[in-house]
Amino acid sequence: MFKRNKLLSILIIFVAILVVIVGGLSASLLLSGESEESVNTGITTSTQAGTDNNLSVGQLRLSGSDPVTLDPHLATDAGSAEYIVEIYSGLVTISPDLELTLDLASSVDISDDGITYTFELRDDIFFHSGRRVTAEDVAWSIKRALSRELQSTVSLAYLGDILGAREYFFGLSEDITGLELIDDKTIQFTLDSPKPFFLAKLTYPCAFVVDGQQIEVNERNWTRKPNGTGPYKLKEWRLSEQITLYAHDRYHLGIPPLKEVVYLLSGGSALTRFENDELDVAFISVNDVERARDVTSDLNPLYSVWPQFTISYFAFNIEKPPFDDVHIRRALGLSIDRKKIAEVTFSDMLAPATGILAPGLPGYTDVDKTLPFNPNRAREELLASKYKVENGQLVTSQGEVVPIVITEVGGGAEARIDTQAFLEQWRTELGVNVEIRQTDFATYLAESDAKQLQMFNGGWIMDYPDPENILDLKFHSQSGLNDLGYQNTAVDELLELARSELNPDQRIALYRDAEKLILEDAAWLPLYFSQNHVVVNADVNGWFEPPMVVPRLRFIEVNR
Amino acid sequence: MAGYVIRRLLWLPLILLIVSFFTFCIARFGPGDPVSVAAGQIRDEAILQQIREDRGLDGSIFEQYLRWGQGAIRGDFGESLQQRGFTVSEVIFPRMWVSAQLGFIALILVFGLGILFGLIAAWANGSWIDPLIISVLLFLQAIPILVVIPPLLWLFAVQLNLLPVGGWDGLIDIWWIKGVIAIPIPDPHLYIPLVAFSLPGIAGVARLMRISALEVQNEDYIRTARSKGLSEPDIAIKHVLPNSLLPIVTVFGFALASIIEGAFFVETLLGIPGIGRFVFEAVGSRDYDVILATTVIFSTVFVVMNLIVELIYGFIDPRVRLGDTR
Numbered sequence: 001m002f003k004r005n006k007l008l009s010i011l012i013i014f015v016a017i018l019v020v021i022v023g024g025l026s027a028s029l030l031l032s033g034e035s036e037e038s039v040n041t042g043i044t045t046s047t048q049a050g051t052d053n054n055l056s057v058g059q060l061r062l063s064g065s066d067p068v069t070l071d072p073h074l075a076t077d078a079g080s081a082e083y084i085v086e087i088y089s090g091l092v093t094i095s096p097d098l099e100l101t102l103d104l105a106s107s108v109d110i111s112d113d114g115i116t117y118t119f120e121l122r123d124d125i126f127f128h129s130g131r132r133v134t135a136e137d138v139a140w141s142i143k144r145a146l147s148r149e150l151q152s153t154v155s156l157a158y159l160g161d162i163l164g165a166r167e168y169f170f171g172l173s174e175d176i177t178g179l180e181l182i183d184d185k186t187i188q189f190t191l192d193s194p195k196p197f198f199l200a201k202l203t204y205p206c207a208f209v210v211d212g213q214q215i216e217v218n219e220r221n222w223t224r225k226p227n228g229t230g231p232y233k234l235k236e237w238r239l240s241e242q243i244t245l246y247a248h249d250r251y252h253l254g255i256p257p258l259k260e261v262v263y264l265l266s267g268g269s270a271l272t273r274f275e276n277d278e279l280d281v282a283f284i285s286v287n288d289v290e291r292a293r294d295v296t297s298d299l300n301p302l303y304s305v306w307p308q309f310t311i312s313y314f315a316f317n318i319e320k321p322p323f324d325d326v327h328i329r330r331a332l333g334l335s336i337d338r339k340k341i342a343e344v345t346f347s348d349m350l351a352p353a354t355g356i357l358a359p360g361l362p363g364y365t366d367v368d369k370t371l372p373f374n375p376n377r378a379r380e381e382l383l384a385s386k387y388k389v390e391n392g393q394l395v396t397s398q399g400e401v402v403p404i405v406i407t408e409v410g411g412g413a414e415a416r417i418d419t420q421a422f423l424e425q426w427r428t429e430l431g432v433n434v435e436i437r438q439t440d441f442a443t444y445l446a447e448s449d450a451k452q453l454q455m456f457n458g459g460w461i462m463d464y465p466d467p468e469n470i471l472d473l474k475f476h477s478q479s480g481l482n483d484l485g486y487q488n489t490a491v492d493e494l495l496e497l498a499r500s501e502l503n504p505d506q507r508i509a510l511y512r513d514a515e516k517l518i519l520e521d522a523a524w525l526p527l528y529f530s531q532n533h534v535v536v537n538a539d540v541n542g543w544f545e546p547p548m549v550v551p552r553l554r555f556i557e558v559n560r
Numbered sequence: 561m562a563g564y565v566i567r568r569l570l571w572l573p574l575i576l577l578i579v580s581f582f583t584f585c586i587a588r589f590g591p592g593d594p595v596s597v598a599a600g601q602i603r604d605e606a607i608l609q610q611i612r613e614d615r616g617l618d619g620s621i622f623e624q625y626l627r628w629g630q631g632a633i634r635g636d637f638g639e640s641l642q643q644r645g646f647t648v649s650e651v652i653f654p655r656m657w658v659s660a661q662l663g664f665i666a667l668i669l670v671f672g673l674g675i676l677f678g679l680i681a682a683w684a685n686g687s688w689i690d691p692l693i694i695s696v697l698l699f700l701q702a703i704p705i706l707v708v709i710p711p712l713l714w715l716f717a718v719q720l721n722l723l724p725v726g727g728w729d730g731l732i733d734i735w736w737i738k739g740v741i742a743i744p745i746p747d748p749h750l751y752i753p754l755v756a757f758s759l760p761g762i763a764g765v766a767r768l769m770r771i772s773a774l775e776v777q778n779e780d781y782i783r784t785a786r787s788k789g790l791s792e793p794d795i796a797i798k799h800v801l802p803n804s805l806l807p808i809v810t811v812f813g814f815a816l817a818s819i820i821e822g823a824f825f826v827e828t829l830l831g832i833p834g835i836g837r838f839v840f841e842a843v844g845s846r847d848y849d850v851i852l853a854t855t856v857i858f859s860t861v862f863v864v865m866n867l868i869v870e871l872i873y874g875f876i877d878p879r880v881r882l883g884d885t886r
Binding site: 066068069070071074076077148151153154156157158169170220221222223224239240241264265266269272273275276278439440441442443445446447449460461463473480481 | 590591592593595596597598599600601602603604605606607608610611614615642643644645651654655713717718721724725726727728831832833844845846
């Protein structure tokens with residue numbers, strides 16, 4: 001009896017202590033000023049004065065996710081890039097109209113042979129800390145991006161055209177030959193050959209300027225409070241909770257009119273929070289698009305659609321039968337009705353692809369260059385091929401069965417609905433049974449890098465608005481990214497000419513011709529171009545969804 | 561007794577060694593690697609290979625494991641690839657803490673209510689109250705979390721606007737009355753996750769408690785107490801409850817250990833920055849260091865909790881003597 005009372009009281013005391021500790025800790029964290037006070041609502045209001053800034057007003061609330069990194073020389077994903085392009089800047093940038101424009105540089109001089117680029121910097125460029133930016137900072141940043149210690153998987157891809165960059169990255173040389181610091185305000189790049197797309201590649205975060213003084217002092221943690229040169233500075237980053245950006249009051253292209261941008265990172269349904277007035281912009285998913293399109297609903301006036309530079313496609317490994325035969329590739333392409341499927345399975349939220357270059361890219365035309373839905377022609381192609389159909393499978397002339405297996409990324413529960421629809425069409429129109437195989441993302445990458453996949457579902461997001469980024473990188477026979485085993489000498493020639501063609505119109509014409517040949521060869525079956533569907537709060541002025549990640553917050557205003 | 565505890569704890573390093581090595585091997589022998597996942601669209605095999613070498617992802621499995629082990633012993637679990645610039649500890653401990661807080665409160669609820677309902681059901685055995693309680697609880701246990709959360713969100717967050725749709729803001733919120741008086745209340749972000757978490761668990765504990773209490777109720781000493789004239793509530797609380805707690809203690813121990821594992825569904829649906837969702841993503845991204853660190857931590861907590869549960873047993877039940885029996 002005595003023992004049990006003692007036990008009970010011990011247990012109660014133990015639990016009480018735990019509750020007090022846990023509760024007290026979180027209460028003290030709450031009150032210690034780490035977070036702004038949230039008084040029974042989901043909205044955090046900023047009560048801090050911050051840098052006094054009479055020219056910027058308002059607060060924008062967006063949904064976001066934790067960036068993988070805020071280091072511009074390491075970032076490979078669009079999520080991180082969204083913050084990075086606001087916090088940092090480079091010599092050149094892309095405007096909302098997708099024009100290449102000067103950023104930190106006040107002028108660029110390109111030599112006649114197209115090999116030397118001389119940048120002169122502006123006088124009025126400052127880091128968020130107030131320190132002036134010099135050409136030395138630019139040079140330091142480029143070298144750091146390519147340094148071996150940094151272990152960046154991307155920097156060489158975007159800066160590798162600079163003479164000596166490759167040698168420097170692989171530790172074969174101490175310096176980058178093609179990078180020269182002329183004086184305090186001038187920096188010069190020498191390329192390994194004339195490359196008109198070099199400027200476009202410089203808009204990518206690998207070429208952004210970082211503060212060497214900050215990094216040398218704190219190599220590990222500097223990204224938590226980065227000293228950048230972009231229109232917004234990182235005021236606060238609470239992991240998985242919130243990111244707050246604050247307008248940079250010495251930004252050289254004009255102080256942003258929008259003072260504060262808050263990204264709520266905790267997830268949950270964005271649309272629900274939008275309707276709860278917790279967010280100002282929300283993406284519309286296929287489940288909500290009907291409501292958004294309904295002219296009588298509240299969402300409709302706030303709804304808009306924006307095309308993206310993202311293409312999804314089927315890819316064939318030309319070295320693996322039966323895709324070594326162009327007739328088979330064409331047969332598969334001619335027997336699928338992408339328009340119908342986009343309409344039915346995706347509620348028309350994707351645009352059927354009309355080529356490889358997406359709308360808005362130089363070289364795009366709205367002529368549909370892809371294989372149309374024509375089952376009769378498809379069957380003709382099948383007959384013309386060296387394979388026959390037997391019992392739902394393709395067989396060689398020797399009677400050997402050649403199965404077709406599409407590999408896609410998935411969790412094993414269900415294939416993509418559109419792939420299932422395509423399978424159904426191939427079965428009905430051609431009598432061929434195609435199999436689907438799902439793997440997880442990392443496995444898919446490993447197999448795709450090893451060029452082991454026979455047929456797969458792919459996607460590509462333009463890194464910079466130049467056709468070289470997709471046509472050359474994916475289809476040139478020597479390109480490391482050509483995972484199709486595609487080899488067409490005519491296409492190679494066109495691409496190589498385009499690489500060094502300095503006349504923009506002629507260059508675009510070369511890419512158009514290359515695109516045409518590639519589509520005739522049916523190495524890819526372009527499926528769709530993506531679109532962003534959003535609802536935007538009526539208080540927000542000037543919101544747009546650019547086709548690729550470009551800085552945009554400084555063009556937005558909020559009237560509240 | 562102290563000797564017993566120490567002997568048990570000596571097993572811990574060996575268990576951790578085996579568990580970590582096993583996990584290490586599984587992760588690395590599988591297809592895919594973190595450098596490949598971390599690379600962007602533009603991939604150059606030469607670059608990736610150099611980075612793999614520089615990160616020590618080459619070499620034999622034993623070399624790699626030794627390198628990891630040397631760091632781990634010092635508490636350095638490496639760097640996360642999903643969140644660059646942060647060490648693994650910095651990334652997982654805050655999330656484990658969040659999961660633990662939520663899990664702990666849920667635990668109190670589950671066991672508190674479970675024990676209560678179980679006792680009542682056992683006491684009401686024979687009447688209609690017993691099967692009613694159990695049926696209701698089973699019904700609640702059978703509903704999947706995925707089904708419970710959306711209606712709750714719709715009702716309380718969207719329609720009534722009483723609760724936030726998701727997110728995490730600590731355990732305690734301050735309710736200001738007239739801007740002057742501060743009253744601490746449980747944070748509104750907690751309510752829906754707690755309901756989702758607790759409903760299934762209460763049934764399990766209640767049923768266990770009920771069975772255990774029924775057994776105890778049929779014991780001789782209970783009949784004695786009744787015949788002595790003790791009131792029913794007295795009997796229930798002073799005699800039935802403590803004696804039927806034994807199986808609950810075991811379950812509680814392991815439930816307590818598992819709160820640091822987080823819960824994938826609840827965290828993903830309600831935007832709670834917990835460890836469950838993060839580990840799942842780490843596996844997908846082949847973030848080896850995160851996977852290993854969390855496995856090692858979970859294993860340690862389990863082993864220690866196992867030991868604590870046994871000790872509590874020995875404390876509660878004088879018939880159980882640990883370590884002395886030969």
